[in-house]
Amino acid sequence: MSLNAALIRKDFPIFERTIRGQNRLIYLDSGATSQKPNAVIDAEANFYRRNNAAVHRGAHQLAEEATEAYEGARLVVANFLGAQEDEIIFTKSATESLNLLAYSMGSAPKGSRFYLGDGDRIVVTEMEHHANLIPWQQLAQRTGAQLSWFNVGADGRLDLSNIASIIKEDTKVVALTHQSNVLGTINPLDAIVARAHEVGAVVILDACQSVPHMSIDVARIGVDFLAFSGHKSLGPTGVGVLWGRAELLDELPPFLFGGSMISSATMTDATWAPVPRKFEAGVPNMAQAVGLGAALEYLEDIGLENIHAHEIALTGRLIEGLLRIEGVKIFGPTDLEMRGGVVAFTVDDLHPHDIGQYLDSIGIAVRTGHHCAWPLNKKFGVNATVRASIYLYNDETDIDALIEGVRGAKKYFGDR
Amino acid sequence: MQLDNLYQEVILDHYKRPEYKGLSLTSDVQVHHINPSCGDELTVNLSLDDGAVVLSWEGAGCSISMASASMMASLLTGKTLDEAAIVVDAFVSLMQSKGTQSGDETVLEDAVAFAGVSKYPARIKCALLGWMAFKDAAVQVQGK
Numbered sequence: 001m002s003l004n005a006a007l008i009r010k011d012f013p014i015f016e017r018t019i020r021g022q023n024r025l026i027y028l029d030s031g032a033t034s035q036k037p038n039a040v041i042d043a044e045a046n047f048y049r050r051n052n053a054a055v056h057r058g059a060h061q062l063a064e065e066a067t068e069a070y071e072g073a074r075l076v077v078a079n080f081l082g083a084q085e086d087e088i089i090f091t092k093s094a095t096e097s098l099n100l101l102a103y104s105m106g107s108a109p110k111g112s113r114f115y116l117g118d119g120d121r122i123v124v125t126e127m128e129h130h131a132n133l134i135p136w137q138q139l140a141q142r143t144g145a146q147l148s149w150f151n152v153g154a155d156g157r158l159d160l161s162n163i164a165s166i167i168k169e170d171t172k173v174v175a176l177t178h179q180s181n182v183l184g185t186i187n188p189l190d191a192i193v194a195r196a197h198e199v200g201a202v203v204i205l206d207a208c209q210s211v212p213h214m215s216i217d218v219a220r221i222g223v224d225f226l227a228f229s230g231h232k233s234l235g236p237t238g239v240g241v242l243w244g245r246a247e248l249l250d251e252l253p254p255f256l257f258g259g260s261m262i263s264s265a266t267m268t269d270a271t272w273a274p275v276p277r278k279f280e281a282g283v284p285n286m287a288q289a290v291g292l293g294a295a296l297e298y299l300e301d302i303g304l305e306n307i308h309a310h311e312i313a314l315t316g317r318l319i320e321g322l323l324r325i326e327g328v329k330i331f332g333p334t335d336l337e338m339r340g341g342v343v344a345f346t347v348d349d350l351h352p353h354d355i356g357q358y359l360d361s362i363g364i365a366v367r368t369g370h371h372c373a374w375p376l377n378k379k380f381g382v383n384a385t386v387r388a389s390i391y392l393y394n395d396e397t398d399i400d401a402l403i404e405g406v407r408g409a410k411k412y413f414g415d416r
Numbered sequence: 417m418q419l420d421n422l423y424q425e426v427i428l429d430h431y432k433r434p435e436y437k438g439l440s441l442t443s444d445v446q447v448h449h450i451n452p453s454c455g456d457e458l459t460v461n462l463s464l465d466d467g468a469v470v471l472s473w474e475g476a477g478c479s480i481s482m483a484s485a486s487m488m489a490s491l492l493t494g495k496t497l498d499e500a501a502i503v504v505d506a507f508v509s510l511m512q513s514k515g516t517q518s519g520d521e522t523v524l525e526d527a528v529a530f531a532g533v534s535k536y537p538a539r540i541k542c543a544l545l546g547w548m549a550f551k552d553a554a555v556q557v558q559g560k
Contacts (some may be wrong), residue, residue, distance in 0.1 A: 018417055021418060157533060351456075351479060353454050353456075353477075353478035353479035353480070353539075354423075354479045354480075357419065357422065357423075357536070357539070363420055369454045369455060370455055377455075382455075383454075383455025383457065383477075384454055384455040411425075412419070413423075413431075
């Protein structure tokens, strides 16, 4: 079954507007943030209109309804990931989720399985987005732990030829991206998870580019923690998710302290509420969580397998069309095996910023720059690329317009 | 096309045939500036020859940043630091004008072509890269 993207776009009010004059919006920047269907906008707005009260506090009807709505959203997220309800923590973003883990591990006492010192190792990859690199790099600096990483090959895939030589016996944390936000590469997890668990390390998955686009079952992939953001999954900004295995979250120290997360408190000490409340200090981003629940239900209705198949077909069309243009270089795999709908490219020595500006003038939104992955860009010898990212509301006319647009940019800035 | 207001002919000219490009072997000061958000990089050599500005540069980046660096070098070469400062201030002010100014041609000469940039906030830093680098170099050369 192929998606009717034009019909889907009718659910998204932003597609009614025009860009730079009379151009229709061709939105190919969902990797940065996704557009929102009415169902999500209404869910969030209606929470404020009808059910708004502070959750978990208060015995009045509004508080009950608000709590039911918020916890209902938590259940939707849990089901979406194949996880237990109490393993779902609402944060403000995936970046915060990853920082939560880094800070909490950093404050784990000696004797805790999360304690990190100068005999320990953290493993990441060369293709990480800064959100899943900088927290670990800084944690290594603070604790004296070693930072190692898997290299990326010219084909845009991780060099997994000798996993055991990277994930050594002293490794406590392996943090990696499920799908690269630049290369589109989907990383195979089985061997990495197996080796990590063999040496007693936890595996942390940056699933920002995967969860919104494909079916995920945390039990099946076997990782220990996973982070994704609401705003990249058709959900509101200001809400993210951290999933973690129950026994790990139980042992992990809190990150933010305050109301809601305590079980008892005196002037000099406190004990913690059980998970997930332990990690949800303060009045939460309730309306945003409700919006996220609506977003995931919207995606489920269409079917993640259908969405993924739709995106892969368009990705194939885009790669094929781009490679027919002289001077185009694609960064990342050009085959569709273990590859998602994100395509980064350059055109001769035209600067991506200029290509992006030209595309913008005809209504096409892409991202240009380093995409929050400096080391990856440096590895490929570029300061910047153009990145198109595909989602359920894109169709063949969008892809064809982008390809034509790239030809047009070549002409516009032509013969240097 | 709206885009032509941004990429005026003289800008594309400076991009395709940049002036004062290629670093001099020696200089009184050298500065290196980057736009972290988009990866434009620029190195500028500045010397004072009997009080007159001597410039050369090298860099990689978008057409706006490179053309602006070329334009900057072309306009400021031969001026005194005080004369150059007037042109720099006028250019910075034009960039911050949000499309309300078209620039004083008697001061900015060809650089008025960059007036369109002020309507594209994402490109203002590109246009300013070379000029900020000059300002930095000018401060340093006065310290010598």
